[in-house]
Amino acid sequence: MGTALVYDDEMTKYKLLWVDPVCELEVPERLQVSHQALVRSGLAGRCVPVPVREATDEEVLLVHSAEYLEGVKKTPFMDLEDLMAFTQQYGDVYFHPNIYHCAKLAIGATLQLVDRVMTGKVRNGMALVRPPGHHSQTSQANGFCVFNNVAIAAQYAKKHHGAKRVLIVDWDIHHGQGIQYCFEDDPSVLYFSWHRYEHQSFWPNLRESDFDSVGSGKGAGFNINVPWNQVGMGNSDYLAVFFHVLLPVAYEFGPDLVLISAGFDSAIGDPEGHMCATPDIFAHLTHLLMNLAGGKVCAVLEGGYNLTSLAQSVCQTVQTLLGDPPPHPANLGGPCESALESVHSARSVHKKYWSCLQHAGEPSTKTCRPAQQDGPQGPQSNGGGEAQKEAIAWPEPLQRVAPSVRTALVLPDAVPCADGCERFSPAEGPDSMATAGLRKHFLKESEDGVNVKLLYNITALVGKMEKNEVWHCLPFPFVPSYVLCVCSKHLHINFNHTLTYGCGDTVGLMQAALGLLLPLGYQYAPGLVLLVRPPGCRAREDLWLQLTGLLQGLAAGHTLVLVQENETASVGITASCLLGNAAPSLGSLAAPGPEDVESFERLRLRLQTDWPLLQTTETW
Numbered sequence: 001m002g003t004a005l006v007y008d009d010e011m012t013k014y015k016l017l018w019v020d021p022v023c024e025l026e027v028p029e030r031l032q033v034s035h036q037a038l039v040r041s042g043l044a045g046r047c048v049p050v051p052v053r054e055a056t057d058e059e060v061l062l063v064h065s066a067e068y069l070e071g072v073k074k075t076p077f078m079d080l081e082d083l084m085a086f087t088q089q090y091g092d093v094y095f096h097p098n099i100y101h102c103a104k105l106a107i108g109a110t111l112q113l114v115d116r117v118m119t120g121k122v123r124n125g126m127a128l129v130r131p132p133g134h135h136s137q138t139s140q141a142n143g144f145c146v147f148n149n150v151a152i153a154a155q156y157a158k159k160h161h162g163a164k165r166v167l168i169v170d171w172d173i174h175h176g177q178g179i180q181y182c183f184e185d186d187p188s189v190l191y192f193s194w195h196r197y198e199h200q201s202f203w204p205n206l207r208e209s210d211f212d213s214v215g216s217g218k219g220a221g222f223n224i225n226v227p228w229n230q231v232g233m234g235n236s237d238y239l240a241v242f243f244h245v246l247l248p249v250a251y252e253f254g255p256d257l258v259l260i261s262a263g264f265d266s267a268i269g270d271p272e273g274h275m276c277a278t279p280d281i282f283a284h285l286t287h288l289l290m291n292l293a294g295g296k297v298c299a300v301l302e303g304g305y306n307l308t309s310l311a312q313s314v315c316q317t318v319q320t321l322l323g324d325p326p327p328h329p330a331n332l333g334g335p336c337e338s339a340l341e342s343v344h345s346a347r348s349v350h351k352k353y354w355s356c357l358q359h360a361g362e363p364s365t366k367t368c369r370p371a372q373q374d375g376p377q378g379p380q381s382n383g384g385g386e387a388q389k390e391a392i393a394w395p396e397p398l399q400r401v402a403p404s405v406r407t408a409l410v411l412p413d414a415v416p417c418a419d420g421c422e423r424f425s426p427a428e429g430p431d432s433m434a435t436a437g438l439r440k441h442f443l444k445e446s447e448d449g450v451n452v453k454l455l456y457n458i459t460a461l462v463g464k465m466e467k468n469e470v471w472h473c474l475p476f477p478f479v480p481s482y483v484l485c486v487c488s489k490h491l492h493i494n495f496n497h498t499l500t501y502g503c504g505d506t507v508g509l510m511q512a513a514l515g516l517l518l519p520l521g522y523q524y525a526p527g528l529v530l531l532v533r534p535p536g537c538r539a540r541e542d543l544w545l546q547l548t549g550l551l552q553g554l555a556a557g558h559t560l561v562l563v564q565e566n567e568t569a570s571v572g573i574t575a576s577c578l579l580g581n582a583a584p585s586l587g588s589l590a591a592p593g594p595e596d597v598e599s600f601e602r603l604r605l606r607l608q609t610d611w612p613l614l615q616t617t618e619t620w
């Protein structure tokens with residue numbers, strides 16, 4: 001199952017024909033540099049190319065009014081004067097004789113992607129389109145958008161593919177009010193958006209973009225807004241929102257399709273966003289969504305105006321969709337005070353709708369300190385108004401080279417090797433000291449099986465030899481003999497930290513994984529993840545596969561999974577997960593048991609001082 005890439009350079013053939021400082025940044029080069037970067041990096045060649053098509057009127061009418069469509073249909077025949085007059089009735093958008101054609105191609109590209117993903121022809125994919133869509137509304141164009149590509153895709157997936165629950169994740173730095181309005185009272189579409197807000201002083205300056213717009217009627221709880229009230233937000237702020245707002249709710253919602261309104265004006269260097277998150281963060285954001293909906297993820301380009309960070313961010317997203325493990329998360333700290341206030345506000349207004357948030361604090365009465373002149377990460381020029389005083393620079397993302405052997409298995413002879421893997425036989429195999437040490441001990445003991453004590457000895461021994469890091473997670477005592485799956489070729493092991501968390505049921509463990517394990521792991525940034533599956537976890541195989549999938553976001557995918565020999569049936573599906581295939585969907589999660597929530601919250605409060613990425617409320 002591959003990754004689709006939907007692109008056609010016809011969508012570069014419209015541009016601003018008059019002077020308008022607000023619209024001049026939406027240029028054809030945005031699409032060209034994005035596609036070029038995918039081609040030059042070899043990523044486009046690894047994707048399944050999918051042709052675009054024009055949307056039909058019927059598809060446009062899934063979201064837009066006939067009057068609006070009839071109006072836009074006239075624009076190809078307008079002269080410059082009429083185009084400008086037609087444009088005047090809308091805000092922050094421009095028309096062009098070819099924009100109607102391109103707008104239909106943008107929808108068509110998106111629907112082609114949805115068709116391929118929903119019918120299982122590909123696992124996931126990206127549609128590189130313009131004009132963008134998330135600001136356009138039933139009867140109006142807005143913010144460079146003519147038709148709402150992603151909103152139409154959600155309606156289309158429900159109507160033509162029987163999707164019951166669609167999750168839309170809008171990581172563009174502007175609020176996609178067009179999508180919010182479209183699904184305001186619709187519980188089958190969960191719309192999540194973060195956006196630069198600055199207490200309503202940033203465009204589109206809407207009161208309904210604040211965190212207390214939760215949807216209405218039957219849709220209450222299915223609209224989640226996380227406003228950024230300061231610029232300069234960085235990687236830790238973005239991850240904190242994923243761990244403590246989006247992911248717990250997304251797993252409880254249990255979508256059967258994930259649409260990403262993938263705008264990259266939320267990346268560093270963007271003249272609209274003024275944020276500090278680096279392009280590699282989109283590898284992690286993508287990865288964290290890829291085990292939802294059985295991996296059915298469609299990323300659709302929205303904004304992004306710094307051509308360098310846009311191209312880098314698009315590559316990071318596509319490379320992750322292809323299954324390559326994300327890069328090491330670099331020096332993450334805790335979220336800033338303003339971000340914590342936004343996280344806390346969103347959690348507290350949604351606690352009544354989502355049982356995973358039942359322990360969120362009450363809405364904070366205090367308001368954040370007046371927005372400082374400087375964003376949390378230091379001085380930023382304000383708004384897009386004045387020219388950047390100094391060019392903002394950031395390191396080019398490191399090459400992410402997938403190992404030649406992605407997953408190797410060490411198996412008792414009786415157990416067949418899973419397809420796509422290599423059997424790691426003690427004779428040959430990687431010659432790193434760490435592996436040699438593991439192998440030596442493993443072989444010496446293998447006739448009478450291995451127990452966890454020996455496992456610790458192994459890692460302790462290896463730790464002496466290698467000054468790298470390993471992070472034990474979820475160690476459980478387990479019966480003798482086990483199968484050792486090694487993902488990628490090189491091991492870096494140093495016995496350093498053990499976090500043990502006993503948990504009653506699947507839901508509790510899943511929520512603990514999202515709210516405790518992942519933030520801890522990202523902050524700890526281990527060199528290796530060791531996943532020790534407890535005996536009898538076959539009963540919760542799908543949960544352990546979710547963990548196996550999610551934890552590959554750490555340690556650049558270097559994952560060691562120990563499986564009980566009496567569960568050799570798990571080897572194939574575990575190997576499939578280590579090979580980058582999505583874990584099966586958990587469906588909608590029930591409420592976690594109260595005792596699990598209690599122990600979870602206690603552990604979080606105890607650890608968050610040392611691990612600030614665990615925080616969900618401001619500390620003052």
Ligand SMILES: NCCCNCCCCCC(O)(O)C(F)(F)F
Pocket residue numbers: 022092132133134135143144145172173174175203263265272302303304384
């Ligand atoms: N400087 C503030 C002037 C108003 N600026 C308009 C910004 C439009 C943003 C469009 C977008 O990036 O959200 C999309 F994804 F739709 F393209």
Ligand SMILES: [Zn+2]
Pocket residue numbers: 172173174263265302303304
């Ligand atoms: Zn935007």
